[in-house]
Amino acid sequence: MTVGYICKYTPVKLLESMGVECRRIEPWYIDNEVAEALMHPNMCTYVKGVLSEVVRGGYDGIVLVNCCDSARRLYDVLKSAKEDMMVYMLDLPRKSGDQAVAVYACEIKKLIQAFADFYGKKFNVQDFKEYMWIEQNATQANKPKVRKGVSLAIMGARCSSHLVDLIKDAGADEVLNYTCTGDLLEYTSLFDKSAGEQEMIEWYAGCLMRSIPCMRMADIDRRRDVLEDIMANVDGIVYHTIKFCEFYSYEYSYIKDNWHFPILKIESDFTRDGEGQLMTRVSAFVESLRGKGEFRGSLRKPKPGKRIVAGVDSGSLSTDVVILDEDYNILSYSVVPTGASIVESANKAFSQAIEKAGISRDDVSFVVSTGYGRINIPFADKQVTEITCHGKGAYFLNNSVRTIIDIGGQDSKVIRLDDHGNVVDFVMNDRCSAGTGRFLEVMAKALEIPLEEMGEEAQKATEEINITSICTVFAESEVISLIAQNKKRADIVKGLHNSVASKTIGLLDRVGRKGAYMMTGGVAKNRGVVEAIEQKIGEKVYVPEEPQIVGALGAAILALQE
Template sequence: MIGYICKYTPVEIIEAFGEKPVRLDPGYKSHQRAEALIHSNMCSFAKGVLENIIENNIEEVVLTACCDSIKRLYDVLKDKVKFIHLLDLPRKKDPLAIDLFYNEIIEFIEAYQAFKNKSFDEESLLKILESKSFNKEESAESIAILGARLKDDVIEKIRNSCTANVINFTCTGEERVFNIEAKDNLLKSYAESLLNLTPCMRMAEDRSKLINKELKGIIYNTIKFCDFYSYEYAELKSRADIPLLKIETDYNDSNSGQILTRIDAFLESTGIKKMEKQKAKKGYFVGVDSGSTSTNVVIIDENKNIISYSIIPTGPKALESAFEAFEIALNSAGLQKKDITSIVATGYGRVSIPFADRIVTEITCHGKGAFFIDNAIRTVIDIGGQDSKVIRLDDNGNVIDFVMNDKCSAGTGRFLEVMARTLGVSIEEMAKVHKEVKENITITSMCTVFAESEIISLIAQNKDQRDIIHALNKAVASKAVSLVDRIGREGKYMMTGGVAKNQGVVYAIESRLGEKLIIPFEPQIIGALGAALISLEGK
């Protein structure tokens, strides 16, 4: 078994040697062993690959010199495995580049022959290439996945979740198919075919041809702290006239609830999310929003009247909270489970609710609920317990864009709870508007841990408690408005989520936006209300 990472690796030559090439997966939750050999600040992809090699005791590795991190990985592995070879990858695919890459492949063959003590057979290579002959299938409706490699199980979930064809243009995602014509120099033709695969983002080639009018959307995966992908994403966003979703992973989190929520919401907004079509029926319809801090249930009738709702803390067991909130809402409405026609679940815990008929992301549900309350709303600012999101709606209430702040409690309800505890005040006191302040303090860090240290320092300086609260509310507002600015300001604005009950934050956001926010009668149930409406409408 010989491990590799790059699509430009001569996999078919390895197979012609009678060996098994294995693409190395970097998706490990811990890099404990890798960080004993490589700096902890090294690229998460390189660390994940190293962890894979150590975990599976891989003794043979082929790398390509595509970036400095992989070159460093090569340096680390030179004395750790029995065989390692580094292919120097050209940045173009002109005749000179083909000659250079051809020579690199020859050097690899010679090195591997010497290591294995066996001869390379071109006839075996030809048979393998013929079995992978070019046979491209076109699809009128597709989405493309671009950027850094995504884990196979995430790719599979995308394929299973949408009605469109999924084209994987990520680092190693393209299927290896060839059309070798020049039999007089098979290896040179093979080198040219490898370079003619969909160009890697690091190749100095125009990748604009990957974007066409047939695409329903693009999911672009970036790696934390890798500027290459961020640059290409910024360029794509400036010129792509199709829906574009950016996700960012460090290969520890690519299967996280937040990232899958973003993907599902994107598929829903582009109209290609697989959903069972249902006809609206008479009766009662339920939306269950299983959030990180609270679980909310709304029951409506066939005329879209809210019959009852409930809000309870989620607690340590999301499923138990969902059952409890559902029972409370049923009792409040004087109904039983048998009276309910259908149930839609949303929120981070949506996949764990067994009594739901369907699941829909909170992005879609918050947009649906907000537009129902006021059809003039074009921007929804939702600040919940663990994340913040800003949702853009069109004139029909459809989600056309959204941004999220996740994997960090900065600017969320959890942030305010921690600060209230540090100040020794109630969350109700934190929610008061403090327009008149003695000193206009600014919190310099939005990280919850660092901000808490700042608050402790301000307390030690005997700063007025109201001034500190005002500063914290401004900090949360700043974070929210920065999300708004990422998709562009467009009123009317509605604020949902538990933090919408904090008048200090509301006032601070309004001051920054220069516009009033619409606050629903109960901002915590808007997601559940949207889920109930989707349950009623059956689409």
């Protein structure tokens, strides 16, 4: 018998002592046909995923907790759609005092009775005692004794075990889960072996209610009290929020404003569509924490002996290679379209670069790859995120730079550096092509103008036009409407540049404005976009001679340091 649950306040251990298999529901896809038919389109994506998972089958019952409006709506939908199974809602008190514990103990007893009525499952207090005795001993034995490597805490809204694994794959040696789905229940006291049924249920209810409080509880002071303990035991915090649910963002802002501690905010929708970008963000965060000796600080002096290294930046639109010698001289570089095959474009770019340098492949002693395709470059010796590589490359080209604005084909990012060129903060756009090279490419096609001529065309503008839509699809429709109104192409192009600049400033203000500024990526070649950004920030923006190779240059520098 398998029962699904979603909340940490669910009395899982009690149900397991009754012989019930309890499975936390961790959806990884949304069946839009089911979700759109049974729920409002603006409902929480997590709840849509849970609905899809339950309708898909595999559960004999569902136990929910009234933690939010979305959970209550899920209960209503499942109660109507799944009449053949027990769908139960626990009424969770919003406080954690003795009265709240007594109230929740009554709720748990009602749940026990519901199982007895629906499934014929009986609760045996002696079985529960034996189960909890083993559980308590195992919990004490499994407590981590020594911190190892980079240790991260994940906080915020509920997350899946898949997300925890992703953070580990990104380089974290240890991940402590303090979200709603974290299995970090503290047994505040040992139970009395002679306790009766009522006392045991109240003891267990107390353990649940006195765990780290959910953000939706009335009193969250204790949640803030444990922050110091959490920070003392980890190197950084990954703060997770769910799309369309900003409730936990308040706590993120509190931590960001009141603590000088490494923290990274990520957002997911419980699908796996954005794994590449999440991996990049978390990997860059781990690199910045691990980099006290490995990635941070000034450039290391090269060891004696002739060495040549390479950096490969595998991006969505172009693949770039930089060849560097041991004296940090750029021997050559190449930029080729990525196309349909990451491996083929990487091999082509690498071959072009070594040919220009007048060397052979055997002369290159170490290769670092970066960009979204970094893990798929077969000849790379190491992979590093583009965040770290852009920081290294930009600081190498101009050590006065403190803010990097990188607008590539698929994403935009703003990276803050400290006085030594270390990455101290960064933001990226969220799985949207607005304000990227792809955005301008689509608009250039609609306006029938070569992409590389847009900057020059904007210089002819005589009228201010505002492109109000941020979304690429909607903005394209808006451009078509402007063409129908007989607006000049130059005016439309300038409006598009201002739209890209506005989107960029939104990212910039999230990390804070601090000059000097450098712009990298293919869009940096568009003088119209650069001027629009300069006008909005009121400062000049430094653009390298070849802005597309900054990431590959940083990768080559890291290769040389290896």
